[in-house]
């Protein structure tokens with residue numbers, strides 16, 4: 001059998017479920033903010049295009065939330081099914097944010113249901129708008145609390161272990177770990193950034209396909225601007241995340257950077273390969289880069305993998321994930337900056353087909369960066385599930401049927417993924433903006449704005 | 450009251466909320482599938498579109514609350530149940546995902562699209578299988594199916610699937626789902642002034658009322674062999690079950706007489722609440738007989754208190770929001786009747 005080892009199979013299933021859930025979770029955190037901004041601008045400028053954006057995005061959002069809910073339920077239950085020993089320990093100290101997350105989501109779900117089904121029950125558009133505030137807050141709080149839990153896994157605190165017994169548990173201290181501020185901020189900023197670039201990609205795609213409607217131009221301009229702001233934020237916070245790692249999880253940073261020997265003035269390595277002798281070849285070297293990322297000054301000392309026993313070295317493949325994330329981050333900042341300046345200065349090429357194709361590409365790339373970032377942090381914690389306290393091997397289930405579940409859930413996610421794309425396409429292609437605007441006007445008695 | 454008792458009461462209440470809301474949801478899916486086969490589709494599917502699709506996510510949260518909360522209050526349950534429930538738990542999950550995807554893809558996603566019959570059928574069937582697979586947990590908690598091997602709990606599948614207790618629990622959960630759902634939908638269809646649907650759902654409700662009681666008595670009978678200790682505790686609580694039975698008579702009578710469907714739903718909730726809490730009390734103090742009690746499985750006081758505080762704060766936030774939701778989708782007569790178009 002392929003998955004004889006329950007530990008390995010559990011890791012694969014966790015990787016599969018989380019990598020799939022994070023796509024919907026990112027949309028779930030980011031898109032409500034976009035809907036809210038569009039709705040707000042629409043009310044302020046009394047512009048039906050922005051109002052229609054809010055409406056159409058909310059419609060698509062209902063589909064992705066539903067899939068987010070089922071995959072989230074899956075991961076929530078799987079945590080107990082696959083990692084019973086970890087959850088037993090974690091339940092004692094860190095159940096609080098998990099509990100809070102469900103409350104936050106509950107809150108969001110209620111108001112989302114109301115918002116989505118009451119579009120035409122309010123005469124006053126501003127009242128309908130108010131319903132969005134709890135949705136945005138609930139979504140961001142869900143992301144916040146779950147990331148708090150993940151931060152705890154990376155830098156556990158808030159308890160003592162004496163003779164294998166957990167004592168002096170302090171659930172509040174366990175939530176405010178050293179990893180928490182940078183992690184939460186980075187996760188939220190990247191979710192906003194990715195959602196904005198996703199919508200921008202769709203608008204750009206429409207324009208490449210020949211639609212010249214002002215609706216798409218407005219939508220593209222607005223989302224690129226939001227994307228620019230949050231991608232800069234993501235990079236700045238990412239820099240702080242590096243400093244966090246240098247202090248609390250130096251082995252993760254060292255593995256991500258193939259930094260084998262402790263040294264001062266360390267360079268940042270991008271790409272390259274490792275030969276048999278663990279020599280780095282063909283890498284791009286940015287002098288002093290790593291020292292700056294780790295401590296903010298070019299000559300500071302960065303701890304290398306030589307300080308750690310081999311069994312505690314994370315897999316070196318995370319180097320590529322790290323590179324991928326940073327490359328995409330820098331690319332997206334540049335792209336949206338060029339676009340922004342280009343529109344202001346009326347550079348013709350930002351309206352060309354090839355530039356718009358790059359924007360289309362930016363949507364999937366942002367998601368790829370999210371995945372790469374998570375693969376790096378989660379694999380970079382190896383061999384620990386709770387850093388310094390419990391290993392992955394000790395945490396996993398002893399059940400022998402996990403392999404089968406990997407296959408079943410794999411098929412199910414495939415179905416959900418394809419279903420989402422097919423349904424969203426059908427929803428928007430069968431009901432294009434032009435026709436919907438026309439219908440609205442007829443309904444309002446033929447007046448135009 | 451000790452913290453353990455507060456904790457388990459909170460959790461049991463969430464589970465009860467899920468049982469009622471979930472039953473309505475699961476049963477409706479089944480009736481929908483059934484009417485598609487018998488060619489009466491639109492009657493039930495209207496109700497599903499107008500009531501279930503705005504609230505199913507909220508229903509789902511009750512379930513998530515339960516399994517997140519139980520790990521918080523009783524972390525040891527993760528070790529015992531987590532290990533042995535991998536297969537039944539995963540099967541329940543897969544079924545729930547199929548149902549959720551139906552809402553996502555068929556109801557939200559399709560404007561003016563007729564809907565796929567096979568999919569609706571799968572959604573319906575998955576709905577009745579979910580309670581069956583989740584109810585296995587209740588059976589396991591009675592003890593006798595788990596042995597400790599090398600310090601790890603192992604589930605004896607052969608014993609489980611050949612036990613009459615297992616099958617009577619499965620039958621009861623399935624029948625209860627169909628009954629709860631039919632009674633609720635009778636009321637809802639009546640409010641929507643949809644006479645055809647009301648009559649149909651009333652017929653279903655009457656049909657499932659008697660099997661329900663037979664199945665419930667059957668379980669108590671099975672338990673007398675399987676776990677005599679538990680059985681005798683159930684007998685001690687005879688008055689709660691008796692009261693529950695009286696409420697059942699009341700709701701059946703109302704439906705039979707075509708009177709006061711709203712009151713019938715109220716009596717039904719009371720009936721199930723009494724039986725559900727009585728059953729819970731009879732299990733006390735075991736979370737998993739005889740391996741785990743609520744006292745040894747309990748978390749530390751700091752965690753328990755913080756969870757309870759959060760729970761109370763959460764309720765302050767949620768109860769008004771829930772009220773708003775219910776008001777808009779259940780008690781707003783015009784919406785229920787379809788006068789206000791849904792967006």
Ligand code: HDD
Pocket residue numbers: 154179182183184186187190193194234235236237238239241242244245325326328329330366367369370371372373374375377
């Ligand atoms: C659109 C996605 C995206 C982009 C463009 C970036 N990141 Fe990132 N990064 C993430 C998405 C992400 C993430 C998926 O959100 C992670 C994974 C775990 C986490 O906390 O956030 C993450 C983690 C993460 C970590 C590890 C934190 C930890 O393990 O605690 C570091 C050091 C960085 N990032 C640094 C950066 C830098 C210097 C970037 C410069 C451009 C950058 N990230 C762009």
Ligand code: HEM
Pocket residue numbers: 011012014015018019020022083086146147149150153371374375378379381382384385392
């Ligand atoms: C509260 C948040 C999280 C918890 C409790 C959690 C828990 C876990 C656990 C128990 C494992 C298995 C141990 C291991 O192999 O390292 C794991 C691995 C993993 N997690 Fe997380 N995780 C969280 C957040 C995330 C998120 C949001 C993602 C995003 C996709 C993610 C991605 C992964 C991946 C890819 C692995 C596999 C790593 C490997 O194979 O080594 N995690 N996580």
Ligand code: HEM
Pocket residue numbers: 018021022024025026027028029064065066067068069070071072073074075076079101102105106139142143144146147187191509510513
């Ligand atoms: C181990 C990691 C995770 C677990 C256990 C988890 C758990 C869940 C659960 C149970 C749900 C269903 C909602 C409910 O019924 O309560 C859900 C949905 C959601 N999760 Fe996750 N989640 C994880 C990772 C993440 C991450 C990292 C984020 C955000 C950055 C996130 C954001 C969301 C959002 C926004 C939803 C709502 C659904 C939507 O709007 O699409 N989750 N999650």
